[in-house]
Amino acid sequence: MQITNDRLANIAHDYYISKLNIAEISAKYNLSRYLIDKALNEAEKKGIVQIKIKEGARRNSHLEKLFRQQFNLKEAFILDKMETKNQDSEKIVSFAADQIQSYMQSAKYVGLSWGTTMLDIVKAFNNIDNSDLDFVQLVGYPLAGSDRKSPLEPVAAAHCGASFQSLPAPLYSTNPDLVKYLKQEPFYELLNSKYDQLDLLVASLGTIQAFEEESFLHQKYEDLLFKNIPHDQIAGMIFGRPYDHAGHFFSAITNKIIGITDQQIVKTPVRFVVVNNRFKSEALLGALRSGIVTHLVTNESIANRVLQMMHEERI
Numbered sequence: 001m002q003i004t005n006d007r008l009a010n011i012a013h014d015y016y017i018s019k020l021n022i023a024e025i026s027a028k029y030n031l032s033r034y035l036i037d038k039a040l041n042e043a044e045k046k047g048i049v050q051i052k053i054k055e056g057a058r059r060n061s062h063l064e065k066l067f068r069q070q071f072n073l074k075e076a077f078i079l080d081k082m083e084t085k086n087q088d089s090e091k092i093v094s095f096a097a098d099q100i101q102s103y104m105q106s107a108k109y110v111g112l113s114w115g116t117t118m119l120d121i122v123k124a125f126n127n128i129d130n131s132d133l134d135f136v137q138l139v140g141y142p143l144a145g146s147d148r149k150s151p152l153e154p155v156a157a158a159h160c161g162a163s164f165q166s167l168p169a170p171l172y173s174t175n176p177d178l179v180k181y182l183k184q185e186p187f188y189e190l191l192n193s194k195y196d197q198l199d200l201l202v203a204s205l206g207t208i209q210a211f212e213e214e215s216f217l218h219q220k221y222e223d224l225l226f227k228n229i230p231h232d233q234i235a236g237m238i239f240g241r242p243y244d245h246a247g248h249f250f251s252a253i254t255n256k257i258i259g260i261t262d263q264q265i266v267k268t269p270v271r272f273v274v275v276n277n278r279f280k281s282e283a284l285l286g287a288l289r290s291g292i293v294t295h296l297v298t299n300e301s302i303a304n305r306v307l308q309m310m311h312e313e314r315i
Contacts, residue, residue, distance in 0.1 A: 097124035107199035117204035129161035139259030206237035236283025247289030
């Protein structure tokens with residue numbers, strides 16, 4: 001007996017979603033138990049039913065304790081290595097999204113940065129309804145950047161049934177008067193009041209190499225921003241701010257950034273950093289030394305690379 005795809009879908013829905021047993025489904029459709037069992041198998045083979053088993057992330061408790069002590073972190077989530085790099089990245093992103101949403105339950109104002117990792121995290125948020133939550137854009141963005149550098153607040157707000165506040169401005173301005181006058185605008189005064197009340201920040205890390213790959217920034221801003229800073233001294237970037245290998249920020253650039261201040265960043269009690277790329281191990285070490293990170297999500301490969309770099313410095 002041939003069962004249509006629509007009937008297969010209905011039988012599968014009754015079994016997997018409505019939790020009817022095979023005897024009940026057999027009676028409902030006037031089909032033998034054998035045919036119902038065969039229909040469920042066929043629905044799986046045809047892709048009508050796709051079964052996913054969500055395994056809990058396995059964590060390296062030894063490395064987590066070591067990183068908490070070494071870098072004075074409130075929490076370190078260091079996941080076991082998976083079989084492939086893609087699996088590693090996906091597991092870090094999904095785990096980070098779950099942890100961040102847990103913290104959002106008791107938060108009012110949440111600040112987001114931008115970037116590929118951040119976009120993946122926001123897309124991994126579970127759809128919820130939290131009208132009390134407010135996502136806040138922390139800094140401006142590259143006006144000629146790619147999609148991965150676009151503001152994520154509207155996307156996050158849509159996932160979480162929340163509101164959001166954008167910052168309609170570039171990341172950098174080489175004219176100090178522009179920064180000064182923008183901060184006098186009513187929209188910025190509203191943002192600034194929220195920066196003072198942030199409960200949670202979420203960021204990924206950037207590198208000078210990634211900065212150079214943005215052609216507009218590279219051509220128009222790099223010489224003006226970094227002309228007195230040798231590139232080999234820049235370990236990474238966070239919130240538009242470059243820092244060295246010891247975790248010291250280059251203060252000459254701070255007054256050219258449009259957005260949250262250094263003081264408002266460190267005032268925020270929970271500051272999540274997520275790293276899912278081993279090529280950012282150097283950037284992670286500098287960020288950890290800066291004291292800007294309170295909560296870290298990464299995996300054991302990246303964590304071990306950080307420890308290896310520290311060991312090589314001592315030799």
